[in-house]
Amino acid sequence: MFDGSLLKTVKHIHFIGIGGSGMFPIVQILHAQGYFITGSDNNESDTVSLERSMGIPVALGQRAENIDGADLIIYTAAIMADNPELIAAKKSGVPTVERAEILGYLTSLYHECICVCGTHGKTTTTAMLTQILLGAGLDPTAVIGGKLPAIGGNGRVGESDVMVCEACEFNDHFLQLDPDVAVILNVDADHLEYFGTIENIIKSFRIFAGMAKKAVIVNGSDENSMKAVSGVTGKEIITFGWEESCDYSPAGIVHEGAVSTFDLLHHGKPLGRFTIHVPGRHNILNAVAAIAAAIHAGAPVSAIAEHLAKFRGAGRRFEILGAVNGVTIADDYAHHPAELAATLRAAKELPFREVWAVFQPFTYSRTQMLMDDFALALALADHVVMSEIMGSREKNTYGVYTSQLAEKIPGSVWFPAFPEIARYVMANAKPGDLVLTLGCGDVYKCAKLMLQK
Numbered sequence: 472m473f474d475g476s477l478l479k480t481v482k483h484i485h486f487i488g489i490g491g492s493g494m495f496p497i498v499q500i501l502h503a504q505g506y507f508i509t510g511s512d513n514n515e516s517d518t519v520s521l522e523r524s525m526g527i528p529v530a531l532g533q534r535a536e537n538i539d540g541a542d543l544i545i546y547t548a549a550i551m552a553d554n555p556e557l558i559a560a561k562k563s564g565v566p567t568v569e570r571a572e573i574l575g576y577l578t579s580l581y582h583e584c585i586c587v588c589g590t591h592g593k594t595t596t597t598a599m600l601t602q603i604l605l606g607a608g609l610d611p612t613a614v615i616g617g618k619l620p621a622i623g624g625n626g627r628v629g630e631s632d633v634m635v636c637e638a639c640e641f642n643d644h645f646l647q648l649d650p651d652v653a654v655i656l657n658v659d660a661d662h663l664e665y666f667g668t669i670e671n672i673i674k675s676f677r678i679f680a681g682m683a684k685k686a687v688i689v690n691g692s693d694e695n696s697m698k699a700v701s702g703v704t705g706k707e708i709i710t711f712g713w714e715e716s717c718d719y720s721p722a723g724i725v726h727e728g729a730v731s732t733f734d735l736l737h738h739g740k741p742l743g744r745f746t747i748h749v750p751g752r753h754n755i756l757n758a759v760a761a762i763a764a765a766i767h768a769g770a771p772v773s774a775i776a777e778h779l780a781k782f783r784g785a786g787r788r789f790e791i792l793g794a795v796n797g798v799t800i801a802d803d804y805a806h807h808p809a810e811l812a813a814t815l816r817a818a819k820e821l822p823f824r825e826v827w828a829v830f831q832p833f834t835y836s837r838t839q840m841l842m843d844d845f846a847l848a849l850a851l852a853d854h855v856v857m858s859e860i861m862g863s864r865e866k867n868t869y870g871v872y873t874s875q876l877a878e879k880i881p882g883s884v885w886f887p888a889f890p891e892i893a894r895y896v897m898a899n900a901k902p903g904d905l906v907l908t909l910g911c912g913d914v915y916k917c918a919k920l921m922l923q924k
């Protein structure tokens with residue numbers, strides 16, 4: 472457990488892997504509190520550009536000398552053990568902690584810390600909830616895995632006792648947090664290189680639910696989520712889902728393009744009508760979860776409806792980037808088969824001629840273990856174009872390649888580099904088509920190349 476008293480003595484905090492989506496909100500919070508921040512990353516990215524615009528020096532490439540002068544060093548879990556900067560940090564004698572530890576400490580400082588977890592939908596729901604609470608005057612601190620335009624980034628420091636925090640199950644990181652309210656959106660098979668089985672994943676979510684001091688808001692329509700809360704006692708269990716038997720459920724749903732409206736029922740009685748401006752049936756349930764959490768935090772229903780309607784999505788979540796020659800370019804973080812399927816179904820419901828899926832597989836373990844599921848999900852698109860796998864924190868000990876996935880998707884093609892993908896797609900896409908870049912790596916760079924074409 473991170474010793475929070477350290478933060479009272481340090482002045483210079485260095486981040487190894489500062490460009491990570493999970494690092495940025497912590498950077499924003501600590502920067503706002505007056506610490507001198509430095510960092511390093513292996514890749515230029517939009518996040519690194521934002522950090523530099525805040526006056527934060529960011530070194531490209533990770534070297535031992537980057538840590539000079541730091542009083543505290545924070546690293547992301549994506550950094551491998553043989554990274555020279557991490558090795559130097561651990562030898563230096565300077566306190567060196569993983570990102571999840573410092574986040575856990577920050578969550579302990581708030582008396583209404585709402586931690587949003589689930590295999591899918593965490594960022595969208597956390598962003599929705601932040602925008603609602605901000606608009607309703609609850610002034611939350613927030614840690615979000617994607618950019619929320621309303622706060623100009625991934626994180627903010629509020630003056631109240633309310634915190635909204637995205638809680639990631641990767642390597643059990645969420646078990647380091649200190650939730651007052653746990654929101655469980657869904658529980659699916661992912662990170663199997665760590666968990667091994669879905670039963671182990673459910674077990675971790677059950678531990679997390681048990682850590683909540685006040686309430687658990689759980690998807691009553693998801694069998695694995697309900698398994699996760701079975702046996703959890705000593706706190707309020709609040710359900711949301713499609714069925715009217717849940718505490719909160721939507722009814723009278725109307726879809727018009729990317730806009731959906733629905734009545735919200737609480738114990739079968741209508742609370743009001745709500746509007747969301749993010750596409751897909753799955754986002755209705757994300758919205759219901761956010762509404763339930765906002766009500767529990769004390770936000771008035773009228774303010775919730777008003778500010779939910781102002782939400783236009785988080786960065787890299789079905790984010791429309793622009794159009795070229797009548798072809799719409801959008802970007803989405805989906806990197807698990809269930810997420811790809813939900814995003815592509817939502818895209819197919821919109822008034823586009825054909826949908827192109829430009830997918831960058833992320834990690835060798837996930838690609839190998841879920842390959843058949845990836846093939847089924849991607850086949851929902853009219854055209855599938857893929858890049859080589861982004862290994863991130865892994866080495867390819869699995870002997871898995873994109874070409875093997877492409878063989879399972881009729882008509883799909885793959886290219887080793889983004890410029891080749893951009894040229895191919897823009898040469899073949901027709902006016903009225905939607906091109907969706909998909910993945911949690913740096914595939915958004917491919918979308919930008921297509922816009923430049």
